Amino acid sequence: MGASLVIIAIARIRGASPEVMVLSGVALGSLFSAGTMFLQYIADDVQLANMVFWAFGDVSRAGWPEVALMFVTVMAAMVFFILNRWNYNAIDAGDETARGLGVRVEWVRLWGMLVASLVTAVIVSFLGIIGFVGLICPHMVRRVIGDDHRFLLPASALAGACLLLAADTAARLMLAPRVLPVAILTAFLGAPTFLYLLIRRRGP
Amino acid sequence: MILSVNNIHVAYRGRPVLEGLAMTVDRGQVLTILGPNGVGKTTLLRCINAILKPKTGTVMVENADVFRMSAGEIARQLGYVAQRNDAGRITAFDAVLLGRKPHLGWRVSGKDLRTVDGALKHLGLEHLAMRHLDEMSGGELQKVCIARALVQEPSVLLLDEPTSSLDLKNQMEILGMLRRVVRQHPLAAVMTMHDLNMALRFSDLLLFIRDGKVYWTGPKEELTSQVVKEVYGVPVDILRHRGHWVVVPQSDEAPWT
Numbered sequence: 050m051g052a053s054l055v056i057i058a059i060a061r062i063r064g065a066s067p068e069v070m071v072l073s074g075v076a077l078g079s080l081f082s083a084g085t086m087f088l089q090y091i092a093d094d095v096q097l098a099n100m101v102f103w104a105f106g107d108v109s110r111a112g113w114p115e116v117a118l119m120f121v122t123v124m125a126a127m128v129f130f131i132l133n134r135w136n137y138n139a140i141d142a143g144d145e146t147a148r149g150l151g152v153r154v155e156w157v158r159l160w161g162m163l164v165a166s167l168v169t170a171v172i173v174s175f176l177g178i179i180g181f182v183g184l185i186c187p188h189m190v191r192r193v194i195g196d197d198h199r200f201l202l203p204a205s206a207l208a209g210a211c212l213l214l215a216a217d218t219a220a221r222l223m224l225a226p227r228v229l230p231v232a233i234l235t236a237f238l239g240a241p242t243f244l245y246l247l248i249r250r251r252g253p
Numbered sequence: 254m255i256l257s258v259n260n261i262h263v264a265y266r267g268r269p270v271l272e273g274l275a276m277t278v279d280r281g282q283v284l285t286i287l288g289p290n291g292v293g294k295t296t297l298l299r300c301i302n303a304i305l306k307p308k309t310g311t312v313m314v315e316n317a318d319v320f321r322m323s324a325g326e327i328a329r330q331l332g333y334v335a336q337r338n339d340a341g342r343i344t345a346f347d348a349v350l351l352g353r354k355p356h357l358g359w360r361v362s363g364k365d366l367r368t369v370d371g372a373l374k375h376l377g378l379e380h381l382a383m384r385h386l387d388e389m390s391g392g393e394l395q396k397v398c399i400a401r402a403l404v405q406e407p408s409v410l411l412l413d414e415p416t417s418s419l420d421l422k423n424q425m426e427i428l429g430m431l432r433r434v435v436r437q438h439p440l441a442a443v444m445t446m447h448d449l450n451m452a453l454r455f456s457d458l459l460l461f462i463r464d465g466k467v468y469w470t471g472p473k474e475e476l477t478s479q480v481v482k483e484v485y486g487v488p489v490d491i492l493r494h495r496g497h498w499v500v501v502p503q504s505d506e507a508p509w510t
Contacts, residue, residue: 135354141341142351145413146398148304149333150354150405151324195385196341 052077053166057159106179106232108217115175126168130202137198179232181239182209188246255280255441256409261300261310270296272465281439285452288462294445298411302333315408328355332402336413340386345397348386352401372400392423412444428455449500
């Protein structure tokens with residue numbers, strides 16, 4: 050969440066272009082990797098093993114209390130995003146148009162990023178890093194049902210849940226009785242899909 | 254007067270852009286703001302819409318101060334068609350429905366759907382209703398954007414260079430459509446433009462900005478070639494041709510004297 054605030058601050062100074070956001074993200078990513086490496090360096094063997102396992106995101110790590118907390122957070126965030134569905138549609142039409150429709154564009158962006166970061170922070174804390182689900186699903190769904198956030202938001206949430214469930218089931222069956230951390234599978238599936246989406250992306 | 258703008262001062266990084274600018278428009282009138290690039294035409298539109306808050310000045314719509322209104326109230330009074338509109342994968346019907354946002358509750362009501370339907374029919378866009386914006390031509394997209402501003406049911410329409418990247422046919426269609434809508438509703442329209450001939454043909458009032466101030470404003474019939482020369486630095490003749498005023502530059506090459 051701190052990283053999101055830094056990115057928002059940089060975006061306010063330099064303008065919120067995708068390039069600025071991505072490059073700030075890359076810079077902060079390196080900073081936090083350095084922090085992780087430092088922690089790994091000073092950790093003892095047990096701590097180091099825990100850290101490495103945390104980095105392999107896995108859904109089996111959570112018990113019911115964690116699931117309950119994640120459920121509440123995700124549901125609250127979902128309500129927030131659904132309430133803002135028209136605002137996101139307006140911003141899609143262009144910032145000036147959105148402002149003309151009475152949308153406080155900066156406010157909507159800021160809170161959207163903060164709520165998304167909060168959900169990510171809560172889930173990553175409990176399950177570790179499970180990459181690409183959030184990156185791939187909305188784009189895949191967008192290709193099928195279009196850019197209307199009234200449908201895109203719930204459909205993306207549903208598609209993300211289905212993908213994670215399918216990947217986790219596959220991860221449990223592939224090398225049974227050994228359970229593969231689901232993050233390995235999502236990364237194997239996600240990275241090529243992401244590249245495919247980049248190549249197939251519609252022109253401006 | 255439905256729209257009255259008074260004493261607008263805007264400065265950008267300490268440099269004055271608009272200084273004491275004032276204008277009025279009534280229902281059924283189209284006013285076009287003209288002037289060289291960077292003179293503050295778009296800035297003025299953004300001030301009227303309260304997207305930009307000027308240092309001083311007031312904007313009154315139907316005797317209510319725009320700067321004291323909430324963002325939603327402003328959107329119900331002023332429809333804004335921006336210069337740049339992004340075309341996503343969304344149907345024209347849904348894009349126009351977005352214009353109902355300032356009126357929407359939790360659900361889209363039957364009235365909202367009927368208003369969108371009515372606007373599409375009124376502007377002759379029914380055949381585009383189910384087409385996605387990213388499959389449309391520039392002219393079609395601009396018509397959809399005007400329809401979106403209309404379903405806001407505003408008293409005043411603001412348009413920032415509505416025909417800047419369109420061919421002649423689309424320019425004529427869009428400006429003709431705009432004039433028809435303004436007269437029929439009736440509402441007021443304020444637009445910025447560079448094409449003097451289109452402005453003369455489709456506006457009722459013209460307003461020329463120079464050095465941050467209103468250099469000249471009045472009915473288009475009263476425009477003189479001296480005004481155009483003073484504002485743009487290009488000597489022109491203003492001729493009458495088939496019932497329309499046209500601006501013709503006197504010489505092809507600079508420097509003009």
